Amino acid sequence: MQKKEPIRLLAAGGLLTLIALTALIVSRKSFGGGTFWILLLLLLAAAAWLGYELWLLRRNALRYVARMNNNLERAGQIAPERMPVPILILDALYEVVWYNDAFANQIAGDQELFGRPLHTVLPFRPDALGSGETMEIGLYDRQYRVSRTDYARKSNLTVMFCFEDITNYITLKRIYMDTRPCVLLINIDNYEDLFSGTRQSERAAVLAALESLFDKMLEGTNSIFRHLDEDRFFIITEARHCLEMERAHFPLLDAARRITVRGRSSLTLSIGIGRSGEDLAQNERFAQQSLDMALGRGGDQAAVKTENGFTFYGGVSQGIEHRSKSKNRAVAKDLLRLMSRCSHVYIM
CATH class of the missing domain: 1.10.287 (Helix Hairpins)
Incomplete structure (x- = not known):
């Protein structure tokens, strides 16, 4: 106008x-x-x-x-x-020629950086990051996403680094990953053989001892525990608790093995874990697949579904190596799954 x-x-x-x-x-x-x-x-x-x-x-x-x-x-x-974003400018020799107040307050502190090489200021080499690229680094308990931009005028090269503080994002991401739902399906190996001929009171005492182990394992966690059957249990917990169990190689397996029936047979468990799925339903499917793998390998172990396959823990018991009905069912499911994919099946 x-x-x-x-x-x-x-x-x-x-x-x-x-x-x-x-x-x-x-x-x-x-x-x-x-x-x-x-x-x-x-x-x-x-x-x-x-x-x-x-x-x-x-x-x-x-x-x-x-x-x-x-x-x-x-x-x-x-x-x-x-600008609230820390900015650092270097010359062609990667020496500091200028930085703003945000960089001085958040990163440099009281240091005088003018004329100093980049590797004495930041924990990475200048050639580790090309123009237009980004990388994440940690500085003084903060996380930054560093971006590089090159400005070439005639024969002079000027390099500018911008530092985006992503500490809150990283913290929020870690909280999200730690609190994602993880599903555990637990099966008592050889349940029918183990409790064959035992009195109801003996069976109740063994199961009570096992449930006390579950209570101790889930104490202080945000978890849901349910009975699916006499020999099957269902647990929903947070991913961080599953990772703690994995790092400890599932001590529940060793604790359950110390429970004996009639003073002779040890109680063993097979555990299937699903925690890498996109949602709770997929984690439940992963847990079932992991449980089938644990039973197919003889039981007395935990299997975790991962992106590259399965990771197994435990399996030290020798008495479980004989074929149980649980293992037979797991093998039968795998055979059925393989046969359903084939157009011709020969039985010899």
């Missing part, structure tokens, strides 16, 4: 001049000399006023442009200095 104001002003002045000339011609023919000179003076006054307005418009426009240039130049000087 500001660009159209001079055009409108000139158009109005031209129209005013045209009207004045027309009135002047008419008055010269119709009126006396006095009226003519009055109209002429009015015309001159209107022309002077129009010229004055044009001069004011031009002066104000030049003043506005000068003020804008001054503000932009000042902003260009102050903006990098006052």
Whole structure:
């Protein structure tokens, strides 16, 4: 709109001049000399006023442009200095030539960095990051995403590093990953053979001892524990607790092995864990696959479904190596799954 104001002003002045000339011609023919000179003076006054307005418009426009240039130049000087993002600028030799207040406050501290090489300032080499690339580094208990931008003018190279503080993002991501739901399916190996011929009270005592192990394992965690059957248990807990069990190689297996039935047979467990799925339902499927793998390998172990396959823990018991009904069921499921994918099956 500001660009159209001079055009409108000139158009109005031209129209005013045209009207004045027309009135002047008419008055010269119709009126006396006095009226003519009055109209002429009015015309001159209107022309002077129009010229004055044009001069004011031009002066104000030049003043506005000068003020804008001054503000932009000042902003260009102050903006990098006052930006909340730490900025570091290096020369072609990767020596510090400038850094802003945010870099001094958050990273440099009280150190004087001008003229120092990059590797003495930051824990990475300059060639580790190309122009337009980013990387994550840790500095003084904070996490930063560092981006590099190269500016080449003639034969001079200027390198600028920007540091985006992503500590809160990393913390939030870690909390999210730690609190994702993890599914554990637990099966008592050889349940029917183990409790065959035992009294109900003996069976109840063994199961009570086993449940006390579950209570101790889940104490202080946000977990859900349910019975699926006499020999099957279902647990939903947070991923961080599953990782703790993995790091400890599932001490529940050793603790359960110390429970004996009739003082002779040891209680052994097979555990399937699913924690890498996209949702709870997929983790439950992964846990079932892991449990089938643990049973297929003889039981007395824990299997964790991973991106590259399965990871196994335990399996030290020798008495479990004989074929149990649980293992037979697991092998039968695998055979059925393989046979369903084939168009022809030969039984010999």
